[in-house]
Amino acid sequence: MYRILIVEDDMGIASAMKKQIEMWDLEVSCVENFRNVLEEFSEFAPQLVLLDISLPFYNGYYWCAEIRKFSKIPIIFISSASDNMNIVMAMNMGGDDFIAKPFDLNVLTAKIQAILRRTYDFGGQMTILQHRGAMLNTSDASLTYNGERIELTKNDYRILRTLMENKGKVVSRDTLMERLWETDSFVDENALTVNIARLRKKLEQVGLMEFIVTKKGMGYLIG
Incomplete structure (x- = not known):
């Protein structure tokens, strides 16, 4: 199920959009904290954002630029x-598209579905893993x-992805070593310790x- 984040401060419009979009088996969340949209973005990890321009505190252009620093989602x-x-x-x-208010809700859902198809059916899913405000984008590592x-090495990325995919669970050293070196050959365990220490720093x-x-x-x- 795709997740759609609505960033709209008119609650009547936001509610109408949410109700319409959910009819198409899409999961929808409406932003409530307009001072820090990125926090709700990271918690919900949407596949598409509907973004108003005129918003409290910061406008839609600002939030679009902030999202684009780490994500290519529509x-x-x-x-x-x-x-x-x-x-x-x-x-x-x-931005990937622009819809002028007032608009027909059926046109809105048709545009959403078209963009989701183009982005994910052909391009593969772009997933964001998040924890404590840190966002790992698996589409560009x-x-x-x-x-x-934050610049990551190949090993940094593999360690973080493995741990964040298993949030709340302990990941064994053997599992991490298999993910890092993808081999059955012997690898000195100190190599993992060194990689973990560098990443922590x-x-x-x-x-x-x-x-x-x-x-x-x-x-x-991850804690």
């Missing part, structure tokens, strides 16, 4: 400010925290303290 702008300048700006900021993109430098927790004699999990 963004459809929805606004009554439908003059050519706003439409062009929305596209230049990273990037990690973002507090709007900052990198995470701590951006404020993610104790993100990877050691369970002695068992393995690791």
Whole structure:
């Protein structure tokens, strides 16, 4: 089931869109905290965003730019400010489509379904794993925290992905070593310890303290 995030401060419009979209077996969430849209974005991990331009605190262009720092998911702008300048700006900021208010709800759902088909049926799903505000984009192996993109090595990415896919569970050292080196050949266990230590240091430098927790004699999990 695809997840759609609605960023619209008119609750009447947001509710109508949510009700209509859910009729097509799509999961929908409406943003409530317009001061920090990224927090709700990361928690819900949508496959498409419906984004108004005029919003409290920061406008839709700002949030589109913030999302584009770590995600390529489709963004459809929805606004009554439908003059050519706003439409062009929305596209230049990273929008995939623009729907002018007032609009027909059936047209809205048709556009959503068309974009979802084009993006995911042919391009493969773009998944974002998140924990404590850190967002791991599996489509481009990037990690973002507090709007900052963190460079990952191949091993950094494999460790984080394995741990975040098993959030709340302890992952054994053997499992991590298999994911890292993808071989049945002997690999010195110290190599994993070194990789974990380097990754922890990198995470701590951006404020993610104790993100990877050691369970002695068992393995690791994210905390």
